Amino acid sequence: MDFSYSEEQQMLRESVGKFVQQQYDFDSRNRIAASETGYSDENWKLFGELGWLTVPFDEADGGFGDSAVDLMVMMEEFGKAMLVEPYLASVVLAGRLLAALGSEEQKAESLHSLMAGNLQLALAWAESGSRYNLANVRLSARSDGGNFVLDGTKVNVLNGPNADKLLVTARESGGATDSEGISAFLVDREAAGVHVQAYANLDGSQAAKITFSEVEIPASARLGEAGGVLTALEQVVDHATVAVCAQAVGALDALLQKTVEYSKTRKQFGVHIGSFQALQHRMADMFMECQLARSITVMAAMQLDSDESAADKAAAVSAAKSRVGKAIRRVGQEAVQIHGGIGMTDELDVSHLFRQVTGLELLFGDADFHTGRFARLQTAE
């Protein structure tokens, strides 16, 4: 049992931390978020040069080693800085599913350009009625001669507006929530019949509702086996869920630190508001929430890197997301409350951190969903 960072992890943390401190202050971040694409392609290229885009991939695929702990180290820094570049969407979600399902040819074509920073991907999995059930897929894939025809709508496609290619889950057979019958396809965003409605999410990142109207794609666009991608999808989303937890842990630490600092400078009734015990104990509770969130995220990341069974890993992930979700609610709300009116303003970074973590709280399932999933996985044992 070892809780220390390896030398490589230490370097990764310093590398990301240095970038964030020197080139990603709050104003720069806001300028990037408000730009036309909502992210900086220059930064993205830099991430490619620095090797960050290879982190969550196997060495066999040309990656850095695909360690969940490595990823946790990075995501925590991204969370502190409220990074809007689509690392989670393009690399951790879509990239890792491509790595899991793609043929050597498909990987050679897309994965390597992704890692080099020359390609943007997005994973289109959620549908308007699916909530957090990954098996709930209604978008249909119909075989038509040598081609497939996709028909249906995806929502909350993270990085959808900027993706060159979309990984789309689609149903080839079975009922709407059957675990069998779900396939994945790689589709050009520019393909005929693909209609992207772009919007920004609470956290400032880019997302889209994407309608696929009779979109014709070649058979070679299918990733993995016909109708058999759910397990891989679940594992990829679980991995991304731990990345989300780590991102939240970084953001929650920033919220705590900013709140404590503010309470030491803001004066009312002639004294610093941090001298009031009514506020002190709430900040002590925020500290404890941050520590518990960090601990359970570390646990889940270590489990993902271990030889434990798939069910144990899934349970660990749900435990983490459930607990981090609660910490988000408590720490986020208290940070705004203790800041008072200024915490409500768009001008202050606190409100943006709050927006970010509120989005992370819902992504891939909120605390109640993951508590329930954890319970089911425990009972199944």
Added chain:
Amino acid sequence: MNADFTPEDLAFRDEVREFLQNEFPAEMREKVDAGIRLSKDEIVRWQKILYEQGWAAPNWPVEFGGTGWTATQKHIFAMEMGLIGAPEPVPFGMKMVAPVLMAYGSEEQQQRFLPDILQSNVWWCQGYSEPNSGSDLASLKTSAVRDGDDYIVNGSKTWNTYGQYADWIFCLVRTDTTVKKQEGISFLLIDMKSPGVSHRPIVLMDGHVEVNEIFFDDVRVPAANLIGEENKGWTYAKVLLTHERTNIALVPRSTRRLRALRRAAASLDDGYGGSMLDDPVFSHRFAELEIELKALEYTELRTLASLSVGKSPGPESSILKVVGTELAQRIDEMFVELAAYHSLPYLPEQFDEGFQGAPLEPGIPAGQGLVYLNNRKLSIFGGSNEIQRNIICKAVLGL
């Protein structure tokens, strides 16, 4: 960073498991499983078995008879002990006075007191709190006035757990009333058999006596029983408070309690023909507790890991006390709710050996109402959870 036990750790766990299976007396195990209280003699008997094995004091340095285990091994040992329900040593000697003796006692004092603690020959209790000094401990008034080679002690202490069984008490006493309150306190060891020492049992709301009030009426205490320097006692006590924080999180106990809760819920009817474990609200809340326990366990492991690389545990360990006790209390609440009106009987004697006559039903956890009442103490003692939050604010957040 990895959560795996090394092959050596796994071998150690097997060794501990085998030892506990074979050596933890079966009749004691049955009692623990049935919720019957162990007697002082039984706890001493178990401690002596551990002593023979060389495992009586996992956290002591080797030169005083400790084990020399790594942080991981100590964790494994505590966990296995907790899972089988083996009682921990009574903490007052082993975990509280012993570290002070090791750090500040003279060699003579160490030789005089430590071996008897290690072998459980002598029981200690703690003399800190006073009727008017609770959270504001430094305001304590029990006085020790030097008279030749002795101190004359007058005053009273309270909340002395197992004071009725104790042979010795370690006390914070006031030796100087003219200085700042923290600077006039000394650390004194007092033989409970000294003339002028008396005690009064305090019955708690669960009907049980585990704490006492202890009175000192012109008690003569040899000055040789003073630890370290006069008027430095507060410093010694404070150092102690940031050490020996192992297992304040109650992780092994809560692990065992949650397993028992799951078993009980699986066998209990929800009143409509289903099992309580399948009750959606119950199972959701049960899962929340299991998740909280994981978060707590990994917080403790992270703290232990930073200890093993030589960092001071520091005030961060206050989090273990707060979260650990609040989780334990939430588990108690779940037990009460699970047992429903079977939690209502007020039968304090049902935890005593040989008790007959409780209207107990097979499979229904007994006396959970009383356990719930008793464990309200957890968030009060050892520095109330509000005091722990103060510590976090001051020492961690700099408020």
